[in-house]
Amino acid sequence: MSxxxxxxxAHRGQPEPFRWEGVDELAYKEHDTTFRGVTRRVLxxxxxxxxVEVRYFEVAPGGWSTLEHHGHTHQVVVLRGxxxxxxxxxxxxxxxxxxxxxxxxxxxxxxxxxxxPLGFQCIVxxxxxxxxxxxxDEFAALTADPAVADFVRR
Amino acid sequence: MSxxxxxxxAHRGQPEPFRWEGVDELAYKEHDTTFRGVTRRVLxxxxxxxxVEVRYFEVAPGGWSTLEHHGHTHQVVVLRGxxxxxxxxxxxxxxxxxxxxxxxxxxxxxxxxxxxPLGFQCIVxxxxxxxxxxxxDEFAALTADPAVADFVRR
Numbered sequence: 001m002s003x004x005x006x007x008x009x010a011h012r013g014q015p016e017p018f019r020w021e022g023v024d025e026l027a028y029k030e031h032d033t034t035f036r037g038v039t040r041r042v043l044x045x046x047x048x049x050x051x052v053e054v055r056y057f058e059v060a061p062g063g064w065s066t067l068e069h070h071g072h073t074h075q076v077v078v079l080r081g082x083x084x085x086x087x088x089x090x091x092x093x094x095x096x097x098x099x100x101x102x103x104x105x106x107x108x109x110x111x112x113x114x115x116x117p118l119g120f121q122c123i124v125x126x127x128x129x130x131x132x133x134x135x136x137d138e139f140a141a142l143t144a145d146p147a148v149a150d151f152v153r154r
Numbered sequence: 155m156s157x158x159x160x161x162x163x164a165h166r167g168q169p170e171p172f173r174w175e176g177v178d179e180l181a182y183k184e185h186d187t188t189f190r191g192v193t194r195r196v197l198x199x200x201x202x203x204x205x206v207e208v209r210y211f212e213v214a215p216g217g218w219s220t221l222e223h224h225g226h227t228h229q230v231v232v233l234r235g236x237x238x239x240x241x242x243x244x245x246x247x248x249x250x251x252x253x254x255x256x257x258x259x260x261x262x263x264x265x266x267x268x269x270x271p272l273g274f275q276c277i278v279x280x281x282x283x284x285x286x287x288x289x290x291d292e293f294a295a296l297t298a299d300p301a302v303a304d305f306v307r308r
Contacts (some may be wrong), residue, residue, distance in 0.1 A: 010241040011248075020253055032242075049227040051205035057284040073203040077275065078209040078246055079251060087164040094157055097195055097233060099174055122233065123277070125204055142251075 008048055016021055018058065018080055028057065029066065034133065037063025037112075040093060046126055053126055058119045059083065059112040064153045067109040067139075068131035073125040074102035083118035084151065087108045089142070091151045094118065107134065107142055109152055158180045165210055171241040172212065172234055177188045179272035182211065183220065187294045188287065188308060191217025191266075200280055207280055212273045213237065213266040227263070228256035229277040237272035238305065248272065261288065261296055263306055 008103070012020045020043070023062035028038035037060030044054040056079065059065060076085075078098045085092050088106040100120075102108045134142060134154070143149035166174045174197070182192035191214030198208040210233065213219060216308075221240070222239045232237075232252045239246050242260040249268035266272035288308070290295060 008257075009244045010244060010257075012253040012255075013249065014251060017238060018251060023253075043231070044229040044255065044277070048229055048255060048260060050229060050277060052277065054231075056275065067224055075198040075202055075204060075208060077197070077208075084272075090164060094165075095167065097168060097172060099177075101164055101198065101202060103164075104203060119217060122246045123198070123206065123208065 001150055006064040008044065011037055011104070016140070018056070023056075034066040034068075035064060038065050040073070042119065051126055052123050055122050055124070056117070056119060057122060058117045060109055061112050061115055065109055066131065067107060067152050067154050068133055069105050069107045069132045070102050070129050072125050072128040073104055074100070074104065074108070076100035077121045078118070078121035081112060081116045082114040083110060083112040086148060086151055089102075089145060089148060091147050094120075107138075111151070111153070159305075162257055172210070177210075186219040186220070188222075189305070190214075190217060192219050196276065209276050209278070210273060211264070211276060212271045213264055214271055215266050217271055218265040219263055220285065220287070221261060221306050221308050222287055223259050223261045224285045225258050226279050226281050226282040227258055228254070228262070230254035230256065231275045232272070233275055235266060235270045235289035237264060237266040237270040240302060240305055243299060243302060245301055246275050248274075265305070265307070 012022055023041050028040045030035045039058050039102055041056040043056050076093050078096050083094050086109045168174055170292055176194050180194045182194045193212050195210040197210050232248050232250050237248050238262045241256055
């Protein structure tokens with residue numbers, strides 16, 4: 001009935017929680033030391049007839065995603081665990097099913113601060129710009145706030 | 155830093171589970187008798203710098219969404235409860251965090267078959283066509299399969 005049938009199964013269940021049939025675990029980033037203990041899975045993507053990619057990131061206990069910013073936005077839904085994120089200049093505690101919006105060019109970082117992984121879904125445009133890391137000057141400005149300085153990792 | 159900040163808060167927590175700060179409960183559809191016990195919430199939408207709307211639907215125990223189809227696709231993540239859905243000619247049991255893809259023009263319907271609400275996130279293009287209901291002939295063809303006939307409601 002539709003070409004879209006070929007690319008995505010109608011249903012992908014979970015042989016174990018947060019591990020989906022036909023969804024591979026991917027490296028978060030290649031050749032990069034700006035993060036710790038993060039994996040990536042593409043839940044929905046190109047070929048689905050939508051302009052977005054829906055990714056699932058899992059941050060291991062004690063881990064963090066890259067502190068970065070970019071011109072595209074993130075629409076985030078927390079799916080498991082607990083932790084916190086930086087968005088611009090705010091450190092925000094997170095619980096399952098909380099919503100996070102990361103505006104364009106907002107510095108952001110996710111950390112798993114508890115004993116279990118922090119898992120979250122993150123929607124991005126299929127066509128998007130590459131993230132940029134903070135310069136030393138930008139990092140100094142960001143961490144002038146002690147709460148931010150205490151939270152961020154790089 | 156960005157115009158996008160004005161439209162969506164960086165963080166929307168939950169005063170109670172699956173009820174988000176600043177996210178209103180909306181009617182699923184207006185003046186319509188094709189469904190039972192369904193509410194709608196817009197988690198992310200226009201103004202977020204993405205081409206999609208992310209909705210949260212909740213189907214009350216015993217309820218069902220409209221049996222319909224359309225030219226746009228759905229990317230669905232189950233968030234709570236249990237139930238089942240029809241996608242094209244398949245009846246699929248659902249559990250939290252299962253993924254469902256509804257291709258273009260696939261008939262689909264969601265039902266809460268257990269004792270608790272079935273809640274799911276559904277991503278659609280911001281710019282999309284209107285759903286169509288099955289004609290009597292289409293409904294007859296669809297329900298020629300006894301498993302489908304047993305499942306669907308209209």
